[in-house]
Amino acid sequence: MIGVVGCGTMGAGIAELCARSGSDVRVVASSAASAEAGRRRISAVLDRGLRKGTVTESGRDAVLARISFTADLLDLAESRLVFESVPEREELKADVFRALDKVVEDDTAILASNTSSIPIVRLARATQRPHRVVGTHFFNPVSAMPLVELVSSALTGEDTVAAAREFLSGALGRRVIEAPDRAGFVVNALLIPFLLAAARMVEGGPVSAETVDEGMVRGCSHPLGPLRLADLIGLDVVVAVADALHDEFREPQYVVPPGLRRLTEAGATGRKSGRGFYDYAEGGRR
Structure with missing residues (x-):
């Protein structure tokens, strides 16, 4: 069993x-x-x-x-x-x-x-x-x-x-x-800084989540933009992994942007909650 x-x-x-x-x-x-x-x-x-x-x-x-x-x-x-x-x-x-x-x-x-x-x-x-x-x-x-x-x-x-x-x-x-047995292993050690950078770009403005995602999908052939991917993973998971990476390595690329942390504190954790960078109750628009 x-x-x-x-x-x-x-x-x-x-x-x-x-x-x-x-x-x-x-x-x-x-x-x-x-x-x-x-x-x-x-x-x-x-x-x-x-x-x-x-x-x-x-x-x-x-x-x-x-x-x-x-x-x-x-x-x-x-x-x-x-x-x-x-x-x-x-x-x-x-x-x-x-x-x-x-x-x-x-x-x-x-x-x-x-x-x-x-x-x-x-x-x-x-x-x-x-x-x-x-x-x-x-x-x-x-x-x-x-x-x-x-x-x-x-x-x-x-x-x-x-x-x-x-x-x-x-x-x-x-x-x-x-x-390797270190925070983030292989995939998340590479992925999380990318997702955090996308979140910082939106917070710093003036650029929308849709623009960031379309740029990476159509310009870099990614199957999914970083912010839709973050919503799919779960923003609470992204924050938890980023915090674990920062605790271990103390590098600025792993610092969670304030706006992303506020979203998770509000319960907006992505697809599973119905809202994150996008509002899934309204067809996926932010």
Whole structure:
């Protein structure tokens, strides 16, 4: 059985991907409302696949049947692999790893974090089995994005890395790159300064989010402009990753612009909240 802790956008995506591979998946949700929202997210992805012809009706039903929800971490006791996907706060993630260390009975089970910025060694040290802890950074949307960053700390065992790589690339069919255990890993260490620069340009004016995005899409062949991408990732996630990068490297390129921080403080976190750099309730205009 595969365990997933958290059923937000990323946790639900990981659960759906694992269930598609044929694994039984148990998702730990913080509340009944969270579990129901997770079910809806997974069903929506599968229903889109049904409309596009990439999944059959029986296939969709089989995937949903493999996923169960619980509010109790104890229900993950028999897991052979657990993905942690709770909000990007180090103390919260460390608490989850402490709890999983006590709950998961198999000493050879892998405990994996879907963190997008926190060094894995800090989470590994919260357990008595740091050699079984890795980072598995998926990208949003999980079902469509082929890449996973696999991160091992100085304490991770080689057999753990090999087993994680085999599952990610084999069962899940992801393209795996091994990333260093530092804040932001590879992708976000390069991406976040770009997104922050775009936000600063809009704050400094006079230039609109639409203009910045159109310039990068039509002028640089990016599939998505930086500010629409930030909204898709989640502005709260962008801020959290930027803060982690700044805490580690103390470089000005990682400083969050005040306007971006104010948006997140107002709850305008992008697509998932309905408003960020763009207002999605009104067709995506800012």
